[in-house]
Amino acid sequence: MKDGYYLYDTHTHIGHARHSGRRQTAEQLLREMDRFGVDKSMAIPFPVVDDYRAQHNEIAAAIARYPGRLAGAACINPFIPEADYRDEVRRCREEFGFRALKFQPQYQGVSALWTQSNFIFETALENGMALIAHTGSGIPHALPSVFMFAARRYPDLKIVLAHCGGGGLLLPDAIVAASFCPNIYLDLSTLMPNHVLEVLQHIPASRLMAGSDLLENTDVELLKILLLDLPAEQKRQILSETAQAVFGSE
Ligand SMILES: [Zn+2]
Numbered sequence: 347m348k349d350g351y352y353l354y355d356t357h358t359h360i361g362h363a364r365h366s367g368r369r370q371t372a373e374q375l376l377r378e379m380d381r382f383g384v385d386k387s388m389a390i391p392f393p394v395v396d397d398y399r400a401q402h403n404e405i406a407a408a409i410a411r412y413p414g415r416l417a418g419a420a421c422i423n424p425f426i427p428e429a430d431y432r433d434e435v436r437r438c439r440e441e442f443g444f445r446a447l448k449f450q451p452q453y454q455g456v457s458a459l460w461t462q463s464n465f466i467f468e469t470a471l472e473n474g475m476a477l478i479a480h481t482g483s484g485i486p487h488a489l490p491s492v493f494m495f496a497a498r499r500y501p502d503l504k505i506v507l508a509h510c511g512g513g514g515l516l517l518p519d520a521i522v523a524a525s526f527c528p529n530i531y532l533d534l535s536t537l538m539p540n541h542v543l544e545v546l547q548h549i550p551a552s553r554l555m556a557g558s559d560l561l562e563n564t565d566v567e568l569l570k571i572l573l574l575d576l577p578a579e580q581k582r583q584i585l586s587e588t589a590q591a592v593f594g595s596e
Pocket of ligand 1: 359
């Protein structure tokens with residue numbers, strides 16, 4: 347809790363990133379959450395890893411070690427055999443109770459426009475998971491609007507566009523996508539406070555959520571929402587209620 351608000355950070359990572367060399371443990375994440383007052387975090391594997399099963403196991407072990415503090419997401423290279431991809435997502439759901447599937451087009455090299463990516467969205471839907479899609483760096487595959495096609499094809503799937511287009515440049519594209527697709531949600535990480543106000547002119551707070559992405563961003567990303575001059579109801583939605591509606595509150 348911070349300033350009377352329950353805080354759900356919808357974008358954090360546990361594991362080892364092959365592409366950036368970053369290593370982040372559950373203990374480091376929990377220490378940062380406790381320092382700032384974050385109640386719960388969505389823990390996502392990094393997109394390029396040595397062993398995706400081991401990364402999922404590490405997140406599952408952390409969820410068990412810190413009851414109520416973490417939710418889990420699966421993230422898998424989509425170019426492994428499709429059956430293996432589907433089996434691993436099902437394992438994450440059935441054995442570990444993961445609530446989301448992450449798709450990272452910048453490093454996973456496939457466009458949501460291509461039929462070859464349909465199974466990613468279908469796998470999330472079949473497992474009752476939300477799909478978190480990275481947007482911003484890595485365009486054109488990471489362009490927010492390419493996800494409008496999947497959002498229309500799978501109207502029961504909740505799609506969270508992480509980073510809202512990755513800053514101001516693609517923000518209009520993210521706003522258009524969410525405006526036309528009611529099952530598209532926006533994670534406000536990387537935006538400036540004025541951008542958040544701009545989003546709110548078009549998209550209700552019931553479809554917006556906060557995320558830090560990396561440990562060193564926690565203060566800036568969460569204070570940016572806490573300090574804005576917004577009605578308490580909107581802050582509650584952005585800081586926890588939208589995430590609980592999308593990922594579950596248990
Ligand atoms: Zn991230």
